[in-house]
Amino acid sequence: MLMTLARSAAQALIARLETPSGETLFCESYRNETMRACAETFMIRDRRVLEAIDSSGERGCTLHMYLTQNPCHFSSSNSTESCVEKLLLYRRDHLAPRHAALRIHATYPYRAHWDEAHMSEDDLAGSRAP
Ligand SMILES: [Zn+2]
16 A cells, blocks of 8 residues: 555545544545545545534644645646645634644655745745855
8 A cells, every 4th residue: 555655646644633632523534546636635625624623612723634745835746736835725714713723744755845936035045055
C-alpha cells in the first residue's frame, strides 16, 4: 500500500476533530484516488466537520490533519491550485469563527520547495545570496 501511494503520488488525509479535553468529535479519512483533486479538497467540502463543531457547542476545538504529503502550493503537477491557500481560507472563514484551530501534521514533505514566481519580494529577501 505505501509503495503504491509513493509511486502514484496518491495522497491520504485523516481529519480528527478534538475538543480541548481530548475527546474526538469527528474522524474521517479522505483520499485523492481519482487524482483530480487533492484530499484536502474533499475534507473542505465535507460539511460534517463544521457540523460536528456546531452541534457540540465546544469552543477551542482543534482540527488535526494527518497527511501523507504536505499540502500543495502551485506545484508543477497543478500550477493553478494551492491547498495551502485553501486551508488558510478554511481556517479563517470556517474554523476561526467557531473558535477552532487547525493543526497540520505532514508525514512526508513531498517536493517541498517554493516557486519564486509565486513568492513576494519579502519572501525572496531571505533566500537570495547578497
Ligand atoms: Zn493540493
